[in-house]
Amino acid sequence: MLRRTVAARRYPFNKRGPRERKSWKHHVLTEPPKPVAWRDPKVWTKDLSQMKSFDAPQWDLWLNRARSHDMDEALQPFMDMPQSLKDRRYDIPWWANPFGAWYLQNVLSVELMKLPGRTNAEKIAIYRGRKHPATWDKAKEGLMDDEVLLKQIVKERWRTLEFGDRDAGYPCTFSDYIQFLNEWFKSLDEEGMQRLREHFDRKIRPLLAVMTHVDLMWLEALTQNSVQNKEQVERRIGFQTSLGTPEFFDMSKRLRYEINEDYKVRDELGPELFALWGKAPERWPPERLAKMYGLDFTLVRKILVWHHFKACYDACVEPDWTLPKRLFALEWIRDVRARKQGLFYGKLRFAEQKITFYSDKFLFRDLVNRREASYANVWEMDDPYRFLQTEQDYEDYWGDNYDVYRRMFPEMIGKTGEPVQQYSQMPTWAGPHRDHANKSEHNWMFAEIGVNVGHDPLKKLELDPTNEKRRRFVIRQPDGSLRSAKMSEMRAWYWKEEWADFRFWAPNMEWGVENTPSMEQYQEHVPDTPDADFRKQRRIQSRPVKWFYESHYTRSGNFAGFQPLRFMQRGTQREVRWPDVINAAVQIEKSKPSSYVFKAIPEM
Numbered sequence: 001m002l003r004r005t006v007a008a009r010r011y012p013f014n015k016r017g018p019r020e021r022k023s024w025k026h027h028v029l030t031e032p033p034k035p036v037a038w039r040d041p042k043v044w045t046k047d048l049s050q051m052k053s054f055d056a057p058q059w060d061l062w063l064n065r066a067r068s069h070d071m072d073e074a075l076q077p078f079m080d081m082p083q084s085l086k087d088r089r090y091d092i093p094w095w096a097n098p099f100g101a102w103y104l105q106n107v108l109s110v111e112l113m114k115l116p117g118r119t120n121a122e123k124i125a126i127y128r129g130r131k132h133p134a135t136w137d138k139a140k141e142g143l144m145d146d147e148v149l150l151k152q153i154v155k156e157r158w159r160t161l162e163f164g165d166r167d168a169g170y171p172c173t174f175s176d177y178i179q180f181l182n183e184w185f186k187s188l189d190e191e192g193m194q195r196l197r198e199h200f201d202r203k204i205r206p207l208l209a210v211m212t213h214v215d216l217m218w219l220e221a222l223t224q225n226s227v228q229n230k231e232q233v234e235r236r237i238g239f240q241t242s243l244g245t246p247e248f249f250d251m252s253k254r255l256r257y258e259i260n261e262d263y264k265v266r267d268e269l270g271p272e273l274f275a276l277w278g279k280a281p282e283r284w285p286p287e288r289l290a291k292m293y294g295l296d297f298t299l300v301r302k303i304l305v306w307h308h309f310k311a312c313y314d315a316c317v318e319p320d321w322t323l324p325k326r327l328f329a330l331e332w333i334r335d336v337r338a339r340k341q342g343l344f345y346g347k348l349r350f351a352e353q354k355i356t357f358y359s360d361k362f363l364f365r366d367l368v369n370r371r372e373a374s375y376a377n378v379w380e381m382d383d384p385y386r387f388l389q390t391e392q393d394y395e396d397y398w399g400d401n402y403d404v405y406r407r408m409f410p411e412m413i414g415k416t417g418e419p420v421q422q423y424s425q426m427p428t429w430a431g432p433h434r435d436h437a438n439k440s441e442h443n444w445m446f447a448e449i450g451v452n453v454g455h456d457p458l459k460k461l462e463l464d465p466t467n468e469k470r471r472r473f474v475i476r477q478p479d480g481s482l483r484s485a486k487m488s489e490m491r492a493w494y495w496k497e498e499w500a501d502f503r504f505w506a507p508n509m510e511w512g513v514e515n516t517p518s519m520e521q522y523q524e525h526v527p528d529t530p531d532a533d534f535r536k537q538r539r540i541q542s543r544p545v546k547w548f549y550e551s552h553y554t555r556s557g558n559f560a561g562f563q564p565l566r567f568m569q570r571g572t573q574r575e576v577r578w579p580d581v582i583n584a585a586v587q588i589e590k591s592k593p594s595s596y597v598f599k600a601i602p603e604m
Contacts, residue, residue: 074185075178080427089179098172099180106157110150124149164225174224202263206255210248214240266303269293273300274307286327301327423474423482438480445485446474447493463490 043052073079078086094100113123124146163177164170188196218241221233242248273293276284286304290297305324312319428434453462453471462471465487473485473493485493 099176102171210251
């Protein structure tokens with residue numbers, strides 16, 4: 001219908017159609033540009049009908065804004081959360097969190113009645129009038145102090161709090177509560193954190209210490225009113241739980257007692273020790289105090305240091321920074337002597353230095369010099385990592401943060417690579433139910449493959465431990481735990497070594513029951529050259545060009561516990577491995593042309 005021939009020119013004066021086709025980059029300014037100061041500040045909405053508002057956003061506009069990236073989370077679940085999920089958490093004021101709202105309504109509002117304004121008596125009267133007038137006995141009522149009364153009300157409010165689905169009428173879900181805690185803990189200052197730690201130590205830790213995972217599951221099931229599993233939980237788990245049994249309370253009570261005793265020593269005995277020692281340190285050295293009070297020598301010194309710093313901070317005075325060093329001088333000297341065995345100390349590996357043997361006089365003079373040292377520069381002895389002495393300590397302290405510790409201690413890493421690190425499991429949605437799936441009778445080796453790794457010729461560079469972008473290998477052990485690979489194992493990945501008892505694995509492998517062929521075929525359809533695709537007349541796919549994936553183990557057949565479907569296979573096995581052109585007999589047979597137009601040797 002609308003066929004345009006070559007001859008017709010639609011737009012008489014320009015070949016290519018009307019002006020508004022023109023790309024932005026081809027426009028030329030018709031007039032000189034205005035100075036920046038005169039340009040229109042974009043204060044109008046898109047349709048130029050009304051001015052934009054520059055007021056601070058209300059919280060309901062605000063709740064759609066993602067939280068800022070750099071905040072450190074306080075609780076583990078939020079630390080583990082992948083960034084893509086973190087980006088979907090919103091910034092909202094604390095009272096917009098459902099739990100926050102409940103807390104404001106039921107707890108804060110009651111506690112606010114302690115503020116002067118009305119007299120306490122009036123407030124309480126109001127409260128009693130509004131709540132249940134006849135419930136309390138008159139006798140008790142007279143005795144009850146207002147503070148106590150408020151406390152009781154609050155306690156009762158807390159007792160009514162139940163977690164569950166908001167649509168089912170519960171005030172908030174458990175995750176609301178956890179989010180609230182996270183935000184709250186993040187906002188605490190140093191002192192607040194200290195108090196929180198102390199509270200946790202005294203009240204909660206003794207309980208946790210004697211709880212099993214079953215008790216935790218039980219508690220979760222009871223607190224988070226999820227309809228599905230309630231009966232099941234009560235049948236299955238209920239009888240395994242020791243929660244609330246006399247033995248349980250007994251154990252936790254004993255623990256709580258011990259922990260509180262420790263705090264008592266610090267808070268009640270501490271000031272006394274500190275006063276004695278502070279008045280006349282030469283008459284009451286820590287040894288004598290330790291003997292007098294029957295305490296541990298180290299404990300006494302720790303308490304003295306603690307109290308000194310607390311007193312100074314409370315009085316806003318700068319503490320005496322050398323105190324810990326003076327009290328712990330013996331340990332310090334011992335540490336300095338430990339250099340003679342080639343222990344790690346800060347950044348220096350002493351076994352490789354020229355070793356000097358100090359006499360005691362020198363040791364002590366050195367100690368004094370260091371104590372008097374100005375803090376303008378940090379001496380090796382003041383190294384914050386002093387306490388990491390052996391390689392094992394480094395490994396335990398830094399965990400698997402390779403990069404941190406490669407930057408801080410480059411000379412720790414020899415040509416043999418880092419010490420073997422344990423990796424934590426990836427969190428999965430199914431939690432512990434999924435764990436058995438990680439166990440197998442083999443060590444599996446996972447290798448990174450990508451643009452800059454997985455190329456044979458680069459072997460040396462890829463495995464060089466000092467190379468930041470080196471190829472990463474992970475090994476899953478038969479018990480399901482993950483660790484980093486040793487250098488020898490990484491080499492075994494490249495040239496198969498006889499002793500390697502692990503299976504190799506790389507993430508581009510095609511998977512699924514009927515897609516899991518024997519190894520040769522897998523190698524065949526990761527083509528050798530990019531043009532093998534054309535030669536086989538198949539669509540170009542995003543498969544990698546062949547990389548090295550084979551081992552003397554997985555060479556054939558029964559792979560990862562799957563029998564390949566031998567008779568129903570998509571491609572057939574090739575009889576000659578290389579060169580790539582020679583295919584399996586059947587295929588050659590099938591594609592043999594039936595008629596030749598020209599025959600070089602005509603058949604009789």
